[in-house]
Amino acid sequence: MTSRKILVTGAAGFIGSAFVRYVLRTLPDVEVVAFDKLTYAGNLENLAPVANDARYSIVQGDICDAEAVAASMRGCAWVVNFAAETHVDRSIVDPGAFVRTDVIGTYTLLEAARNLGVERFIQISTDEVYGNAEAPSGESRPSLETDALKPLSPYAASKAGADRLAFSYWATYGLPVVVTRCSNNFGPYQYPEKQLPLFITNALAGRAIPVYGNGENTRDWIHTDDHCSALVAILQAPSEQVVGEVYNVGASEERSIIENARSIVALTGAPESLITFVQDRLGHVRRHAVDSSKIQRTLGWQPTIRFDDGLRETVAWYRDNPEWLAHVLDRRDEFLGAALTLGTKGQ
C-alpha cells in the first residue's frame, strides 16, 4: 500500500484509540492525525502506547468547528469518523448534545472532505440505527444492510441522521463515502459507563452489578481489534468495490445482559449476589444483532476473537491497569458515579 495520511476523529475514545493503535501497529506506511475534542469520554491515556510514534500526531478540536476540521484534514487521503456522543443513557437525558456532535459534526466533516478532495471517508455508524433486529414481518433475526432504519433512542436517531447524510454526500456529490454499522464493541480502554466495563469495574470493587429490567435484552458483541481489521479491509479495497456501500460488521456473538453479568462474576471471582436487577432503560431495544455476511463475502473479512476469549483478556486488562481506571474515576464524572452505584440504590 502507498503511504497515506489518515484523519481519525474521536481518536481518544474507546474504538477510535483502538483503531489508531491498530493501524500504527499493522500498517507501516500510514500516518495518523488524531482529532478529538477530549470530552468526558476522550482520554489521552488511551493513546499513550503510540504517543512517541513519529507517524502519530494529535489535535484537540471539535468536529463542529469547520476551520479546525479543515486545517487537520488538509493533506489527508482518508478520513475515519468515530467522533460522536455515544452513550444511549446520556442521550435520554441530553439529546441536544447528540444532535449537535453526531449530526452537525458529521456534516462539518463531510463538507470539509468534499472541499479537500478526500479519497475515502468512512462514517462509523452503528447497528443501533436499525432499532430491534427484525425482518419486515416482525420476525426476530439479525439486521441486514437493506433493513429499514428504526432508531429507538436519541443516540441511535442522531447516528441514523449522520449515516444517511454521509450516504447522501456520495449519492449527490460523489464523495467516496463508505458507511459501517458495527455491533457492540468490547475490549480494553472502554469508559466504564458502558455495560461490560461497568460490570467489570463493579465486580472488581465488590459493588452491586446493575442489570436492566429482567436482563434478557441481547446484544451482538465484537472485539475492537476485529472491528479495526474490518475497517482496514474497507480502506484497502478498491474504490469501485466499496464506495457508496453500507457494511454491517459483527462477530455473531449474541449475549444477554444477565449472561454477561454471570460471566464477569465467574471471571473475577466476585459473588453472584452482587448481581442486582434495576429499573429498565426507557425505550430499551430488545435485540441488536447484525448479519455480516456482506463484508465477509465481498471483502473476505472474518472476525478472529471469540467472545469468551476476548472477555477473559478484557477482564484481565482492567484488573492489571488499576491506574487507568483510577484516573478515570478521579475526574468525578457525576453521570458515571450514578451509573456505577445504580445497583446500590435502595439497598
Ligand SMILES: NC(=O)c1ccc[n+]([C@@H]2O[C@H](COP(=O)([O-])OP(=O)(O)OC[C@H]3O[C@@H](n4cnc5c(N)ncnc54)[C@H](O)[C@@H]3O)[C@@H](O)[C@H]2O)c1
Ligand atoms: N461502542 C460501541 O459499541 C459502538 C458500536 C458501533 C458503533 N459505535 C460508534 O463508534 C464510534 C466510537 O464509539 P466509542 O465507543 O469509541 O465512543 P467513545 O464515547 O468512547 O468516544 C467518542 C470520542 O469522540 C470524542 N468526541 C465527542 N464529541 C466530539 C466532538 N464534537 N468533536 C471531536 N471529538 C468528539 C470524545 O472525546 C471521545 O474521545 C461512535 O461513532 C459510535 O457511534 C460504537
